[in-house]
Amino acid sequence: MISLGIEGTAHSIGIGIIQDVKGKCNVLSNNIKTYSPEKGGIHPREAANHHANYIADLISESVKKTQIDFSDIDIVSFSQGPGLGPCLRTVATAARALALALDKPIMGVNHCVAHLEIGKGTIDGCKDPVLLYVSGANTQVIAFAEGKYRVFGETLDVGIGNCLDKFGRSKGMEFPCGPKIEKLAKKGKKYLKLPYSIKGMDIAFSGLLTAAEQYVQKGEKLEDACFSIQETTFAALTEVTERAVAHTEKNEVLLGGGVASNKRLRDMVKTMTQERDASFFVPSQDLCIDNGAMIAWLGFLMYNSGIRMSIEESVIDQRFRTDMVDVNWRE
Amino acid sequence: MNKKIIYRGAEAEICLSKYLEEKAVQKRRIQKSYRIKEIDSFLISFRTKEEAKLISDARLYGVSVPIIYDVDLNEGVITMQYLEGKRIKDILNDLDEKERKRICKMMGKSIAKLHNNDIIHGDITTSNMILLDDKIHFIDFGLGSKNGEIETKGVDLHVLMEAFESTHSQHPDCFDYVLEGYKKEFSGNAGTVIKKIEDIVKRGRYR
Ligand SMILES: Nc1ncnc2c1ncn2[C@@H]1O[C@H](COP(=O)(O)OP(=O)(O)OP(=O)(O)O)[C@@H](O)[C@H]1O
Ligand SMILES: Nc1ncnc2c1ncn2[C@@H]1O[C@H](COP(=O)(O)OP(=O)(O)OP(=O)(O)O)[C@@H](O)[C@H]1O
Ligand SMILES: [Mg+2]
Ligand SMILES: [Mg+2]
DSSP states (O other): EEEEEEESSSSSSEEEEEEEEEEEEEEEEEEEEEEEOOOSSOHHHHHHHHHHHHHHHHHHHHHHHTTOGGGGGOOOEEEEEOOOOHHHHHHHHHHHHHHHHOOOOEEEEHHHHHHHHHHHHTTTTTOEEEEEEEEESSSEEEEEEEEEEEEEESSSSSSSSHHHHHHHHTOOOOOOOOOHHHHHHHHHOSOOOOOEEEEEEEEEEEHHHHHHHHHHHHOOOOOHHHHHHHHHHHHHHHHHHHHHHHTTTTTEEEESSGGGGGGHHHHHHHHHHHTTTEEEEEHHHHSSSHHHHHHHHHHHHHHHHTTOSSGGOOOOTTTOOGSOOOOOSSS | OOOOOEEEOSEEEEEEEEEEEEEEEEEOOOTTTTTTTTHOOOOOOOOHHHHHHHHHHEEEEOOOOOOOEEEEETEEEEEEEEOOOOOOOGGGGGGGGHHHHHHHHHHHHHHHHHHHHHOSOOOOOOOGGEEEEEEEEOOOOOOOOTTOOOHHHHHHHHHHHHHHHHOOOOOHHHHHHHHHHHHHSSOHHHHHHOOOOOOHHHHOOOE
């Protein structure tokens, strides 16, 4: 089957086209366009306008690139939530129009579950992982337990990406600040003690953010602050992931989200898995960030397991919980 | 002294041991090479110290906990009473409804006793409770703190709520029973704490 997926929960609008090959996901094309506000954070309505401007062209481009005809598409999938209302509505409207025009079934999917399934679908050996999902707004530890995907831990305040971006912006860096902080951190040597806040398997970052800003104001080097922020936040992320692995008794860890590009974070999580004799997986960069291919793949899995969705049922859900998804495509 | 590891958790190893004539366990926090030395040593000694202190405090306020025999901050080892009972995590799902309700209310009362004295456990899950002599004993205070804020108490209960959702999802009433017990025992306004839990649920999880 060929599935076309539309992602648009936040900054990025993505169109992915995939085909299933013996239970694995073959990505035929995966195009992403990202809205980056000139300054300040994301404005939901502006992001939605951005998506609306590009969506039609991006779809035709993707189909052309893939060298298929529109009639070859068997199913239209889209990100139903969680996400920003205006963005989700834009995407859902486009998906409905396309499904009706092609007279093909529609499938709304959960964005967070898609991040996990794309790892399983594209990486050999990745079968039942604990996912550490670290993006701008999201920071969650997700795993399959008692018949559902469940959130074992998450941020109690801001997402790790937003935390890095906030710190970076306060020091005059350009968005996205994560990569710049990573670069500076390499030069940092002195560890500045920062609050390390874990509650159960949840994490909080805001206290650390304030403390780091104060260090720099008091004259500490920016590179030392960047180094210390990374070491502290990533150690906490690795720790909650390890706790979820221990508690669920699983032996695989999967990374996902934009912050997964960070080499130091990868190294830490990898070291942790090695010490526990667990496997470590990261999808390719374009499948780590928000993308259409993962939406297309999850839409296929759901359809293939017998799930059907009417146009009426395709309403968006800004607060679509991970554990609301009925997972009947796994045994 | 021969040591037998009975449990290897995320951060610590638990081995059976003896203290004088008593059966004891040693909880040893393990060094993690993924984090820098500064953070590693700090966390190990800080949590060992905090855990021992909070367990002793909890006992003073009438909450069942193991007796602390010895603490070694450098090695990150606590030697404590061996609670030869059953972990709540392992038995809760198989109890009949009435008994499950009774246990959950008991849990809520004990948590309220901790909170009445500003003791925040930090990791209230059913794997950190052991049923012995019909009393729920609390262990694993390493993520805990002394804090009087309503917010912190809400976060503390929220951890338990999440634990129920992921390990006892077939019994969705458990957390309500806990709150019932909590309300009975809590000396402040339990309603404001419960309201906090709702706020936290709204804030997190869904982005
Ligand atoms: N090398 C890096 N190190 C740290 N952070 C990084 C790096 N590269 C990107 N990031 C961060 O990743 C985030 C963007 O990730 P992504 O595109 O997955 O998320 P998003 O669309 O902003 O968020 P969400 O999916 O949560 O709505 C930004 O916060 C950015 O700073
Ligand atoms: N005093 C005790 N008596 C009996 N068993 C104990 C005692 N302390 C710990 N255990 C057993 O060891 C397990 C792990 O102990 P504990 O929770 O303190 O370690 P941990 O590494 O902090 O665990 P976690 O991974 O939950 O953080 C407990 O679930 C319990 O089964
Ligand atoms: Mg424990
Ligand atoms: Mg613990």
